[in-house]
Structures are given as C-alpha cells and as structure tokens.
Amino acid sequence: MNIFPKYHRLFSSDDAILLPGFSEICSIYDFYETLIDNWDKIIRKPLTSPHLSTISYILMSYSDYERLKELFDLFSSLEVASNYIKLLANQGKKEEVEKILSTYKPIKEPIECWFDLIGWGIYYFSQTQQKNKLNEFLDEFEEGFQKISKLMEKTDLSLIHLQAFKLYIEGSSLYYRREYFKSVKLAKKAVDLLIENDIEDNFLLGSIYNLLAINYSLSGSGPEKEMLYKVRDTFNEERMDRGVAIAKGNLAYLLIREGKFEEAMTLLLEFDEIMRKYSEIRNLILNYSDIYYCLKSLGKMDEAERNLEIAMQLMEEYNSPNEDIYIDATEFYALKGEIEKAEFFLNKYSQFLDVEEKAETVKNATTLIYQGFIDFKKKNFYDADLKLKKGLSIARKQNVIPLVLQALIYLIELNISKYKIEASSLVKEEIIEEIEILSQETIAILKFHDNIFQMINYQQLLATAYILSNKVSLAISLLEEAEKISIKHNMMGQIKQIKELMGLAKSVDNYVNGAKVQIHRELEKDLQTYSSKAIREITILRDQEEEPTLLSLLVIQESGLPCFSYNFKDESFTTDELLLSGLINAIQKFSSEISWKKGKFRLMAHSDYILLIEPHEKFSIALFVDGYDTSFREKMSEFAEYVKPLVDKLGDQKYLDGETCIDLDFNLKGIVEKIFIPEN
Structure with a gap:
C-alpha cells in the first residue's frame, strides 16, 4: 500500500x-x-x-x-x-x-x-x-x-499518482463542458491507475468514482446507482463525511429524475446538514435549488418558494450568481402569477449573460422562450406564441435539445389553454392537431434521452388528445405501449392512470351525446393536468453517446405508395426490404387516422425508432432514424426542393412504371448523399 x-x-x-x-x-x-x-x-x-x-x-x-x-x-x-x-x-x-x-x-x-x-x-x-x-x-x-x-521514471508511483489527479481534473473540466462521454473515458483511466498501482488515496478515488457516477447519470453510459454506492463506501471507509454526503446528494438527484421526490428530500436534508458544517456555499445553493424542485413537484409552492429565496440570498451574499436559478425563479413566479417578479429574474438572467437582442444565440433563445411563457401567463397568447416559436426555431438551429424541449412543453400548455376557450369546432380541431404534433416530438425527445417518467406523462396527454379528436385506435395503441413501459419500470401510479384512460378510450363510442360531451369536458381537464404536472416537475435529459443513425428515406406519392427509397445502412437486400416495409407500415398506420397536411411537419417515436414526415402538396418525405437530432428537419426541407420539380413532371400519374422509378432513383440518389451524408 x-x-x-x-x-x-x-x-x-x-x-x-x-x-x-x-x-x-x-x-x-x-x-x-x-x-x-x-x-x-x-x-x-x-x-x-x-x-x-x-x-x-x-x-x-x-x-x-x-x-x-x-x-x-x-x-x-x-x-x-x-x-x-x-x-x-x-x-x-x-x-x-x-x-x-x-x-x-x-x-x-x-x-x-x-x-x-x-x-x-x-x-x-x-x-x-x-x-x-x-x-x-x-x-x-x-x-x-x-x-x-x-x-521521474514512467513507473514511478509519484508520477502515476499525479497522472491520476491530472486525468481527474481534465475529466471534471469536460464534465462542466457537458462532454460526458469524454469525461468518462478519462475518469476510468484514472481509477485504473490508482487501483492497479495500489495507491492509497481514497479522497481522489472517491472523487473520481463520483465524477463517473454523475457522468453516467447524465449520459446513461453506465450504472450510476452502483457507482454512487462505490462513492459512498470509498469515503465511508476513511470516515470522510463530506464525501458520503456528496454521494447522498447525487443519489437524491437520481430519485428526482425517477419522480421519487419525498425520498430525494430525505437525502437532500442530510446533505444540507454536512454542507452547512463545512460552509460549502456553492453546494448549499445547488442543494436549496434541488429541494425547491422537489417541493414544487409535490405542489408545495410556499415551501418551494422559501428554499428558492434562500438559494438566491446565498447567491447575492457570496456573489455567486447561477443562471439556472434565475431561470427557475422566472418560471416559478410566472406560474404563481407574480409577473413583475418573473420579469425581474428574467432580466437578471439577461443582464448576467449580456444577451444581444438580435443575435440567434442559445442565450437569446432562452430569453425568448421564457418571455413567451410570461406572456402566456399574462393571457397574451399571440405574443406568447410568436416568442415561443422564435425561441424554438433558434434552439433547433443550435441543436440544444433541453431548450427545444422546454419550448415544446410551453407551447403544449399554451395550445391547451387556447383549446379550452375556443368556441369554433373547426378551430378546436386545428388546435388539437397542433397539440398532437408538439406532443409527438416531445415524447420522441424524452424517449431517446431516457426520461421515462416524463415520457409516460406525455403519452397519456397525447392519448387524451387522440380521444378528443376521435383517433381512438391510436390512443389505445399508445396507451398499451405506455403500460408496458410502466410495468417494466415498476411505475405503479402511472399503471393505474393508464388503465383508467384505456378503459375510457375503449368505451367512449358507447356513450350517448350528453354523456359524451361530459366525458370530453373531463378529458380537457386531464389535458391541462398532464401539462401542468410536466411544467411543475424537473425534466432531466441524458445525453446520447453517439450521433443518431439514419436508416431509410422515402418519397411517397399522394396514393400512399413510395416512388423513391434510399437505405442508409450498408446491409443486405433482405434487411433493406424489411426496414422499408416497417417504415411503410408505420406510415400507413398513422395515415389511416392522421392527415398529412402540407406544412404540418410530424416527428414521432415508433418502436425503437423515430419517424419524421414532411408533407407537401403532391408528395411526402419520410425519414426513419434511431435517435433525435434537430438538423433532420432542415435537411428534409432542403431535399424537398429537389424532389418538387421531379414530382411536378409526373403530372397526375397515380402509379409509376419501372422506368420512371429508375429515373427518379438516378436523379435523387446523389442528392440524398450530398445532403444527408457528411463528407469524411
């Protein structure tokens, strides 16, 4: 030793x-x-x-x-x-x-x-x-x-010990830059150096284990809970109570992600006691922020506010501003209807980050999205819609997934409020369709970034929207999927809610007019409940380790048959055909109940994949991928510009002969590769 x-x-x-x-x-x-x-x-x-x-x-x-x-x-x-x-x-x-x-x-x-x-x-x-x-x-x-x-010699233990410290520091720097997978690689190397050389430094070893655990938590690249137990045991072995408390604080974070807010609170309060003992202001600020999240999620708004205020008092007292907490305060006071306070904290955020009004930056997108939410709470729906959509557009261009998700969540809430007060049945149909489109993309993001708890909530919201728009078979299919996932993750409360909603979906057509109207009113309330619940709770996304893989692309005629297909996977003909068959079946399944309106881009989770549909006047483009990336939408629109003149030349042909299909293939294959496949 x-x-x-x-x-x-x-x-x-x-x-x-x-x-x-x-x-x-x-x-x-x-x-x-x-x-x-x-x-x-x-x-x-x-x-x-x-x-x-x-x-x-x-x-x-x-x-x-x-x-x-x-x-x-x-x-x-x-x-x-x-x-x-x-x-x-x-x-x-x-x-x-x-x-x-x-x-x-x-x-x-x-x-x-x-x-x-x-x-x-x-x-x-x-x-x-x-x-x-x-x-x-x-x-x-x-x-x-x-x-x-x-x-020193390369085998000198002093050099090896210093090298392990170097890897830990560089890995921590990568973690704060949100490069979680790179951070994991360095942390693993550091652990190996300490253990293989029998170097006794449990402070450093426990710190590296903790770095691994939080990276695993945010990336899904390893067993975060087991690693946190290692953190706890390593520090406990040397009776380092601060290290043990850090492990508990990070375990609380996992419980928050799973929606177990009361269990998380117990650990956070233990963490608070130790951080007070050592006067660790930064950790105290973050801990009060986490306690705030738990209390807000539990609907204990007054207690939540007290903890948020303590966090901000510490920030002011120790000159330790935290942009996330300013944004938390903006949303919290907007939810409470205290608009002046919400605007005050959004202004603090904007000043702190020196936001330029016209720059299409992440900071600007954040400001627009939260300004939109404030406008929504002021009942200024028109301005809210404009700002949220503009912020969403910038967030998509910058490919900042958490910000894209936040804008989608607020837009869903906005459209539900518009739906409830709208008198025209035709306008209500348009609004409910918008809710469906926004919810489908939200579910896809949550699914492929491993937030099961929130995904189930939005699956129930989308199923409710389907029932309201008489797409009962889609609602039942979605709820069956949600039930399987809830059972797998032992989410008992969600299982009960899903069964009740599924029973209603299966029987809704049996009700006579008066009862049906009453059910629809109840379902409208449920829409609001699911949406408000999502806004109240913290949403945590894990990073994807690899870039999403493109699988297949189709150009589909008005008749519903494909006139061009491209397989991105270098696989056998049989595999290619199976992939295309699955894509066409998925499209036909949704097409039976959903109309592909021009300009209504749809993105939805299907099995283990994402299906993207961009409808045009005489054709639609469909893309099958295995993950979420905001750049796909722009690439599909660019590809459509090349497809349009070729489809226009076909005139009113419903079915294409082999020679025409070969001609389309010849014209479009190179364009697909130019737009979708980056040069090495």
Missing part, C-alpha cells in the same frame, strides 16, 4: 524523524486522527516541504478548513496554498481563491504542489465557467506535467 506517493520525491530520512508516531500509519483516517491528536505540537515544529504538502492534503481531504487556514496563516507556502485553495473554492471565497492563484501561478518548486494548485484552479474555473482562464490553466497544466515527467 502506498499512501500519497505523489510527495515521495520531497521526503528525506530526516523528514520522517520530525513527525514521530506517523511511521505505523496504515490508512488515511489513521493519519488524520494522529494529526488532530497531536495538532498543537505539530504546528510548533519547523515543518518542511513534504510535511506541509502531506498535512495540508490530509486536511483538505477531510474538509478541515479551520486547521488548514491556521497552517496557511503560519506558513503561507505553495505547499499549503495548493490544497487550501480547494476548500476556499468550496466555500465560495472567490477573491481569496483568485489572489492565491495569481500569487503562486508561475511554475515553482516543489512542482508537485504547483501542479496541485493549477489543477484545483482548473476545477474552480470550470465550475465558475471562466472559459479564458480555464483554457490558459489547462495549457499550463499540460506543460507542468511534461516537466514533472522529465524528473
């Missing part, structure tokens, strides 16, 4: 004699316990570089701020500063962090300690989203590691 080998180069035989009683230590906790038992004697000794390095690292590992501050005040050395900075950052003490970084930044000896300092600097700049500083420090981090590598 090798305890903290990264400082071995600094030790001499005299250094070991200076701290008697430490030679028998066999764990990090033993070291810490011996340290605090002898603290008053130790700080009066003439501590050298290796002592200061090791002692400060141990104190940092146990979040012992008071003793580490005392050590820094006495020695003010790079060895102590390199670890003290981590606790200062945890407590949100920005000025002190940046002062230390500027003081010790040029490469100094001991280079191992300078490397720690730069590493925690990268961690701090990643958290605070200071991109220029982050890139500068990442460059110096790499340069520093190259210098360290020249001082």
